[in-house]
Amino acid sequence: MRNIVQKEDKVLREKARELKPEEIKSDEIKNFLKQMSETLVDYDEGVALAAPQVAKPLSIFIVSGRFFSPDLKIKDEEEVKQPKTKDIVFINPKITRVSKKRESIPEGCLSVDGVQGEIKRSSKVTIEAFDENGTKFTRGASGLLAQIIQHEVDHLNGILFIDSAKNLRKITYDR
Ligand SMILES: [Zn+2]
Numbered sequence: 001m002r003n004i005v006q007k008e009d010k011v012l013r014e015k016a017r018e019l020k021p022e023e024i025k026s027d028e029i030k031n032f033l034k035q036m037s038e039t040l041v042d043y044d045e046g047v048a049l050a051a052p053q054v055a056k057p058l059s060i061f062i063v064s065g066r067f068f069s070p071d072l073k074i075k076d077e078e079e080v081k082q083p084k085t086k087d088i089v090f091i092n093p094k095i096t097r098v099s100k101k102r103e104s105i106p107e108g109c110l111s112v113d114g115v116q117g118e119i120k121r122s123s124k125v126t127i128e129a130f131d132e133n134g135t136k137f138t139r140g141a142s143g144l145l146a147q148i149i150q151h152e153v154d155h156l157n158g159i160l161f162i163d164s165a166k167n168l169r170k171i172t173y174d175r
Contacts, residue, residue, distance in 0.1 A: 001038045002054040005111045007160060011052050016059040016156040018092045024134040030061075033132055036062050037087045046110045048148045050155035053111050061152035062087040065146070093129035095153055096138070098122040105147055107161050114172060117165030121147045 005011060015087060023029055032051075040049045045173060050061040065085025101123045108116045124142045127149050131137055141149055151161060 001042065002045075004039065004049075004053050004110050005028055005055050007162065009055070009111075010031075010110065011055050011057055011132050012155070012160060013112060013158040014052065014057040016050075016057045018059045019130075019143075021130075021134055024091055024130060024132070030132070031059070032056065032058075033062070033089060035049075035059070040087065043133050044107065045108070045111055047144075048152050049110065050152045052155055057093060059092045059156050061090050061093065061148070063090070063152075064150055065097055067148075068175050083107075089132045090127065090129035090152070091131070091155055091175050093127055093149075093156070095127050095149065097124075097126035098150075099124035104166075107147065107151060107165060108171070109151070109161055111155075114164055114170055115162065115168055116171045117168040119161050119165040125149055127153075 019029065035052060038048055039054055041064070046064065047067045048061060048063045051058040052093065063088045068088070069085045071096050099122045103122050103123055104118045104119045106116055107119045107121075123146060124140065126138060126140050126147045128136065128138050154161070
């Protein structure tokens with residue numbers, strides 16, 4: 001498990017480096033992806049995590065497998081020990097299409113602890129990326145997943161949601 005860095009950390013403002021194809025399946029990246037998943041599973045309120053958030057400015061983000069199985073309890077002890085759902089890995093992601101339609105939606109970030117605000121996001125996006133096996137894939141997303149993808153790709157460009165969000169306010173999570 002790794003620590004999630006907070007908004008003051010300069011690593012969050014770096015542009016993430018793309019991985020070379022031969023790097024993707026290396027032991028180093030395999031271990032790193034495992035550490036990212038172990039970190040994310042520990043945060044009830046987290047649905048995704050970008051590599052710069054754990055202080056590695058690489059072009060990688062993951063979306064929690066829990067997000068795709070809403071019937072699973074968000075923090076099921078068994079699930080933490082032995083996940084039934086794999087996190088979805090996006091390496092060198094590129095958003096290739098965005099809908100003109102944008103919506104203002106509430107958002108937060110594990111690197112901006114306890115703050116929420118409204119941000120304008122495209123309702124639909126198409127993303128291209130490589131998975132953990134180095135296979136390229138394209139995926140369309142709408143709603144919350146489209147929002148997550150835009151938030152995570154912003155992280156890889158050194159952008160935080162608080163840079164453009166409105167009505168920033170403190171929130172507390174039940175832990
Ligand atoms: Zn974030």
